[in-house]
Amino acid sequence: MEETLKIIVLVKHVPDAQFDRHLTGEASTVDRSESILSELDEYALEAALQLSEARGGEAAGNKVIALSMGPAGAVNAVKKSLQIGATEGVHLSDEALAGSDAAATSLALAAAIRHLGADAPADLVLTGMASTDGETSLVPAQLAERLGLPQITFAASLELDAGKLTARRDGDTHADTIEAELPAVVSVTDQINDPRYPNFKGIMAAKKKTITTLSLADIGVDAAQVGKSGSWTAVETAEARPPRTAGTIITDEGDAGIQLVEFLAAQKLL
């Protein structure tokens, strides 16, 4: 099993957190203009590339497939992944997917992963620790449940030897060593590696790589199973929180510590 690896990396096209982000429309979905490849997914891609390269990379038959679900623009997350080093790209795109919650998203992704594994099942599904927009961290565990696979989530390190994965997971009160056999679903934290940037060679090579577009029909999913109708939760109201405004700013002239305490006392925080 481990001679060559077939790794599917889930990548999400998310609004750039450097700008103001908004909810829009009746279903209060995220406005996806000004979007980028989620920075947390770069760690998953890097982890996949390292596992592949340790086994001879693409030349030895290892595959790193970047899979993104999302509207037309999401193909940019796939393209960026190809520039960074993924061997092929897949864009799952269908109007019916809009407004999917985590449950519907995991249903569609699980179907896409099975579809991509029709000839040879994937050894590993790698994801980031969360999306930087929804931030629920539900999808990796839901995918594992739907695919009937073990999950190693929030991996701060990851090794693969003879078909066995070993990872470190840091909790608040303890750190665990986790083991699972392939195939598995793994989500990685931002502690695991330093993601590489696409270089000129990578950008040129990406132009020759294949991006497959899949619709719901391709993966055997009904429109009613996803989107708003297939979701198990619904957003009812969304209200922008009034932006915080700056309060009193002072420059220390020797007594700022005392002024700080006076402020806390006035706020009844002591």
Next chain:
Amino acid sequence: MAKVLVFIDNPGQGLKKSSLELLTIARSLGEPAVAFNGELHDDAAAALAAYGVQALYRPSAADLDDYLVGPKASYLAAAVQTSGATVVLTENSAEGKEIAARLSIKLGAGVITDVVAVDPDGTAHKSVLAGSYITTAKATTPVAVLTVKSNSITPEPAVTGTAPEAVTIEVPETATAASARVTARTEKPASGRPDLTEARIVVAGGRGVDGNFGPLEELADALGAAIGASRAATDAGWIGHDAQVGQTGKTVSPQLYISAGISGAIQQKSGMQTAKVIVAVNKDAESPIFEIADFGVVGDLFQVLPQATAEIKKRRG
């Protein structure tokens, strides 16, 4: 009356504040039941009774902690069936959310994370997009799974206590089949300070701390606060990663957040901007943290913090 099942993983010697909060919310929604894992000590059992728990469930297996998430979700699914619960509450930790995630697929139940309040009709309130929106959401399925953030409600015991007897729930033998195993566990030393996500006050340091958290720790101890950090400080190895506040660390909403030597990039802000009051100390007057601070000091944290600590001690005599 709706049955509400609260999952308490390893209740410990006494119940954590976050567990008491879940029990209080459960009682506001219906008849509270508890499924626990691990040992149930007398003090924890007494707390369950004081909080009006009507039904109590324990797993048939003692080794659920040896696996990551999967078997706990199987146990909880069986407990939901037995109890007839229509709402499941878990804590909002990484593991709490993952158990909720797997449970939701097993039950076909909608799951809402990061909940801060629940209305009697099951409507959940939460912040999204790094605290820039407040939303309400509802599960559209027969069973709802909610993961609730700490510090969401003041825990209150029930008017009349109960005496629940634990019922054993058979964990399916297949539960461990496709699960990752925990093969080693290292306990982290306890700091003696409040838990970061539960603390009323957080004192956090960033790059400007330059490796010396001493003045922050002294201020934190004078205030009974937890210590937090920006990613710059945890990446530098000055403090453990579990102290990290921000997008890839913890999200905190304390009464008071004192930020020292942190510039306040969006990734940091997303973890703390729902704090009630923000105080910032930074040498650089241009730091974005000052845009959201209620009280800001442009100055040297190594001067300002010790002076503040001394002043607090002086006032308290």
